Amino acid sequence: MTGNTFTRDELIQAFAGFEQTVDRAAHTRDWDPWVDQYTDDVLYIEHAAGTMRGHDEVRPWIWDTMETFPGSYMTSFPSRWKVYDEASGRVICELDNPMRDPGDGTIISATNISIVTYAGDGKWCRQEDVYNPLRFVAATLKWCKKAQELGTLPDVAAEWMAKVAR
Template identity: 45%
Template sequence: MSAAEITEAYAAFHEKVAGFVATGDWSGYADLFTPDAVYVEHAMGTFTGRDEIRDWAVRTMTSYPGRMMPGFPISWQVVDADQGRLVCEVVNPMPDPGDGTMLAEPNITIMTYAGDGLFSREEDVYNPLRFHTMAQRWARIAAEHGNADEDVLAWLDRWGGSGGAAPSRAAQRADLARPRSDGMPDRTSSDVDAARSDAMRRAAGAALPEAPQGGGR
């Protein structure tokens, strides 16, 4: 196979994905893969075969936050024809929630081409905490502007609590500068960094069950 063939196959793949986005019907997504294909989604798990890929895609892309993404533009891509692979950066944007804010997060997608226009493997690599934070921020703004429907509000109620995001470093540094009034030793920068890392781990764990997938679509 040639680089041109792989590039053309992925362009056709991407065009069909645009159709799924437009119609909201993702049942045909798995048919872009071979029957024994493997889909590796670093936050959500590994799916083997068309049935598992189809169930995951339909479930994820027809509920918040996946269903709110209006497209998956590609920033760049490279092809390794000898290995039959295409690697690209996919942008996962969200629409204006009501105040003009534009939110997007990227992921790296690794596609393995099997020939005949089908792919045998996809792997999406991204930071689930960043995706969760984006979905959380979008839902809060949309709710403030009356643009959040029931599943967005339900997601926000479950995953949008203040405990879901780590405090900013600036806020932690300000807290560090304040004298202790409880008789305990003053906090150090190491204490702040440790607390922040712990908060980020907790937030990432909370995000995983409902995290939007990276878009190799």
């Protein structure tokens, strides 16, 4: 709990800004503005990567994650649905993680639940990403096999597939 109460309108507006920043980062591949929307002491819980505190831990993680395959082939992170909890200052949403078109228009993705806690003034003080990592591995393998079938599998994906499919 943040100890603050935010209006629904304030949460909706703040989260719209959050989504715009994430969308811009996905398109420009510049992850710094994404990190900068968190408070300096942000608590980021990522079930596969662990718990990170502050920009100094979150920033290198997001850059590495999103600029290394398969994250580097994810094109956007739209929310499929969201719930606003004014009393806790939280937004809970399901985020989609679609990968690039492998060459035939196929969309392959996996989803996660994110719980973000608003701190006020356009900043977020906590995020928790909840998902099954095996679903992301399965989606990525499916993408790799489709790209391989189409003759569009990049070397970085082939190397990833060789490691994971052992």
